[in-house]
Amino acid sequence: FKKTWNRKMETRTMRKQINSIFVYLFFIACWIFFFYFYPYHLHYKEQITLCVLQPDFLQTYLQKPAFLTEICGDYLTQFFLWTGGGSSILTLTFVFTWLGLRIALRKTGITSHVSLWALLPIVAEWALSCHLEYPLSMSLGLMCSVWAFSLSTLSTSTHTRGILHVVMLIILYCAVGAHFFAYVILATIYECKHFNNYKLSFFLLLISLLIPIGGSYFYFLTPRQSYFYPLISGYMLRQPFVFLLTEVFLLLSLLPVFISRQCKQWIALFTILTLGTITITKAHNASEEKTLAFSSEAYFGHWDKVIRLNKDNSYPTYLSAYYTNLAYARQDKLCDELMLHYQPAFHGLLLQINESTGYIYAMASPDALMECGDMAQAQHSAMLAMTFTPHQRSSRMVRKLAEIAIINEDYSVAQKYLRMLSHTSLHRSWAKERLELIKSGQCDSIPYWIHKRRMLPQQDTLFSANQWRTSLANLIESNPQNKMAADYLLCFHLLNKDLQLFKKDYDRYYYPAFGSFPSRLYQEALIACMNEKENPQEQLKHYRISAKVYKDCLQYLSIYEDAKGDGRALEKLFGKTYWFYYYYAQLKP
Numbered sequence: 001f002k003k004t005w006n007r008k009m010e011t012r013t014m015r016k017q018i019n020s021i022f023v024y025l026f027f028i029a030c031w032i033f034f035f036y037f038y039p040y041h042l043h044y045k046e047q048i049t050l051c052v053l054q055p056d057f058l059q060t061y062l063q064k065p066a067f068l069t070e071i072c073g074d075y076l077t078q079f080f081l082w083t084g085g086g087s088s089i090l091t092l093t094f095v096f097t098w099l100g101l102r103i104a105l106r107k108t109g110i111t112s113h114v115s116l117w118a119l120l121p122i123v124a125e126w127a128l129s130c131h132l133e134y135p136l137s138m139s140l141g142l143m144c145s146v147w148a149f150s151l152s153t154l155s156t157s158t159h160t161r162g163i164l165h166v167v168m169l170i171i172l173y174c175a176v177g178a179h180f181f182a183y184v185i186l187a188t189i190y191e192c193k194h195f196n197n198y199k200l201s202f203f204l205l206l207i208s209l210l211i212p213i214g215g216s217y218f219y220f221l222t223p224r225q226s227y228f229y230p231l232i233s234g235y236m237l238r239q240p241f242v243f244l245l246t247e248v249f250l251l252l253s254l255l256p257v258f259i260s261r262q263c264k265q266w267i268a269l270f271t272i273l274t275l276g277t278i279t280i281t282k283a284h285n286a287s288e289e290k291t292l293a294f295s296s297e298a299y300f301g302h303w304d305k306v307i308r309l310n311k312d313n314s315y316p317t318y319l320s321a322y323y324t325n326l327a328y329a330r331q332d333k334l335c336d337e338l339m340l341h342y343q344p345a346f347h348g349l350l351l352q353i354n355e356s357t358g359y360i361y362a363m364a365s366p367d368a369l370m371e372c373g374d375m376a377q378a379q380h381s382a383m384l385a386m387t388f389t390p391h392q393r394s395s396r397m398v399r400k401l402a403e404i405a406i407i408n409e410d411y412s413v414a415q416k417y418l419r420m421l422s423h424t425s426l427h428r429s430w431a432k433e434r435l436e437l438i439k440s441g442q443c444d445s446i447p448y449w450i451h452k453r454r455m456l457p458q459q460d461t462l463f464s465a466n467q468w469r470t471s472l473a474n475l476i477e478s479n480p481q482n483k484m485a486a487d488y489l490l491c492f493h494l495l496n497k498d499l500q501l502f503k504k505d506y507d508r509y510y511y512p513a514f515g516s517f518p519s520r521l522y523q524e525a526l527i528a529c530m531n532e533k534e535n536p537q538e539q540l541k542h543y544r545i546s547a548k549v550y551k552d553c554l555q556y557l558s559i560y561e562d563a564k565g566d567g568r569a570l571e572k573l574f575g576k577t578y579w580f581y582y583y584y585a586q587l588k589p
Helices: 002-037 039-047 055-063 067-081 085-108 120-128 136-152 158-195 198-218 223-228 240-253 265-283 286-300 303-309 318-330 334-340 359-372 375-388 395-407 411-422 428-440 447-455 468-478 483-495 499-514 520-528 536-542 547-562 568-574 578-584
Strands: none
Touching (some): 039 067, 039 286, 039 395, 055 067, 085 120, 085 136, 085 158, 120 136, 136 158, 223 240, 286 359, 303 318, 318 359, 395 411, 395 428, 411 428, 483 520, 499 520, 520 578
């Protein structure tokens, strides 16, 4: 008997050790995932969030449900911008939620392998947190609901507990929002299992469905919105009710309460690994992460890293081309590199902003406009981008608007934005440094701002948004030495295959100031639009087209005629030339 008992104890100890090791590995994997594979999603969550620690600003959180977790979540999201900050905060949130779930599951009647079953809702939160618009406040809401349930079970009186459940549901809805349903599930199972109180369980379910409807009138939300707030629909998150995945996984974790066979260790491990692999793989978006990497590194000012990101880029997008072009333009290499990487026509140079544009593109749009010197359109795009974000708050756009106002010497507006940022934990030093420069009158001594002010147009011209030719031409006419604007204008025409406008604007804006040393790209384009009625040698000499480029053009035409227009014969030698782009690239609307 003693040997049998010792063997059982050893087996039980070994199983506990396996459970502990698995839990440790689970949370280590969670941290590694967000640190190495998904850091830019977390960085970007900070950029579309703004938490100003002022009474007037904090009072706005009281106007909607989830005021507690929204305040805490937005405050902690600031530190997602730190290296390892986002992965550490998320993992710690999951750990505290898991600890609460262990206690909650034990109270409902689960005794075996509770540490494993408590991981199932964490798997759902991990997958949901991969979405850009799933805020930290939702995960904090789950954590609060779980711990609130553990506290409510301390009461032994059925009557007192019933009142406590109802009061707790109302408080939780106001404090944590949508994930108060986790409390409902735990409380319902608890009352059914331990007290056979089906009437109270049904009453709690009914109350949980009615509370959001009542909240919709109090908080001025639609009935539909009231059920999933603080999630916002109508943006990238098309199905906000996806948050119920956590509640579904919570129900799965409660199966051992009713089915004793479910307590077997291998079943718990298999369930976690299978569901975790499926949901996290489905939620992971490598293409979007790569896109956000370009945008974030540009925001951080790491332009060399932007160029490195484009090397062997498996997920080319409009934004990857946009920021790569901008990085090379800052080095005065736009023309040299334009044909060497992915180009989605003019979308890789300037981003169109309209009512259907997402905030990711809108937030990127001001960057190229500012570099070219069009502060008016940059300001317009930044304000639209702020409006397009789910909660109309963006620390990145507030910084951008403050910088634009300083360049425009509109210091009163700049101070307004900077004072907001000075009451944040993350951007405080950046804002205070610029406030001191404004107060001391030293803004005229900063080289970057001086350079940008020289690029500003000298006269106002009325034109609609996205009229890039008018905008860039206005900049060049005000400052003929604005080479970046000139390059953007000419490359804009080339990528749109508009050689007629290219030739016209080259002669008018580029040739007088920079025509002495045209890039190879411009030489190739100029050959393609030479006037057949004029002497070709005189045109080659006038535009300073090199003998090498002219010789390559003749070879291109020879191969083209021999191959009868088959581009495969030209791709090896001329695939990176403008001639090949002009004849074979297909422009899509």
